[in-house]
Amino acid sequence: MDEVLALNNVSKSFDGITAVKNVCISIKKGEIVGLIGPNGAGKTTLFNLITKTHQIKPDAGEIRYHSHKINGMSDYQIARMGIGRLFQDVKIWGSLTVMENLLLARADTLKENMAYRLLFPKRYREIKEKNTKEAEKWLAFVNLEEYKTKKAKGLSYGQQRLLGLARLLCNNFELLLLDEPTSGINAVMVQTILEKIQSLAQWGKTIFLVEHDMDVVKQITSRVYFMDNGEIIATGKPDEILSNPLVKEIYLGC
Ligand SMILES: Nc1ncnc2c1ncn2[C@@H]1O[C@H](COP(=O)(O)OP(=O)(O)OP(=O)(O)O)[C@@H](O)[C@H]1O
Ligand SMILES: [Mg+2]
Helix, strand or coil, X not given: CXXXXXXXXXXXXXXXEEEEEEEEEEEECCCEEEEXXXXXXXXXXXXXXXXXXXXXXXXXXXXXXCCEECECECHHHHHHHCXXXXXXXXXXCCCCEHHHHHHHHCCCHHHHCHHHHHHCHHHHHHHHHHHHHHHHHHHHHXXXXXXXXXXXXXXXXXXXXXXXXXXXXHCCCCEXXXXXXXXXXXXXHHHHXXXXXXXXXXXXXXXXXXXXXXXXXXXXXXXXXXXXXXEEEEEECHHHHHCCHHXXXXXXXX
16 A cells, blocks of 8 residues: 555535535655646645645545545644645745754754753754754755855745755655746756656655646656646546647647
8 A cells, every 4th residue: 555645535615616626636655746737726725625724624525645534634733744845935934044944944943942952951952963964964955055054035036946845855744745846947947856856756755746837747747637627637647638638728728
């Protein structure tokens, strides 16, 4: 059983308007799977349902992570289970340094507060060292080492997305939901991000990504789900889906 994520007939409406309808999805360990579809199709909402972002939960259906039912858990519990999310609009702490952004993202950072420091100095030092090492490792992975002490707002947009990715990786999530990781980024930086994503999958992480750039989809995904009007209307290998007449009509306008 190497199924990491399973959605079974998941539906969600907002004020009577269906945003996600009877969605079934199955993703296995180490896969890079794409979620594509026109603007407003429901892709981000589907991610929100998985991670319980903005506290939204399915009206019907079931979401399982490694066969544990997670719809019913809090967003915090879901993250602790191993599901991490890169948001469509990456949120970094601009006035903090790049390193501080990573240290703050560590799940056990709370233990770095002043009281803990005074009461348990040895344990505090150990946690701090561990967090710093982990942060440095992922900073090197995304090629941002030289910006470590710089304010994050000085990074280019593409570098900010890489910082967002490093922040996710610091928490050792196993399943990564990436919402348009390459949007608004120059071609060279896109290739860097894609290489990073591919390395992560080779190391056993599982990737589910929303993507509008079909070259990116073809390059890195092994399977895609095509969503329209809240429904998954086709799934298969990228080439098959992109040559599907219905998909071409809805999405590519031809
Ligand atoms: N919290 C909410 N309240 C009301 N409507 C919502 C809410 N969240 C999403 N919707 C609606 O659900 C639909 C799907 O939106 P969603 O953002 O999921 O689309 P998307 O596929 O991610 O689009 P894009 O490609 O533009 O990012 C839209 O009609 C949107 O207005
Ligand atoms: Mg979206």
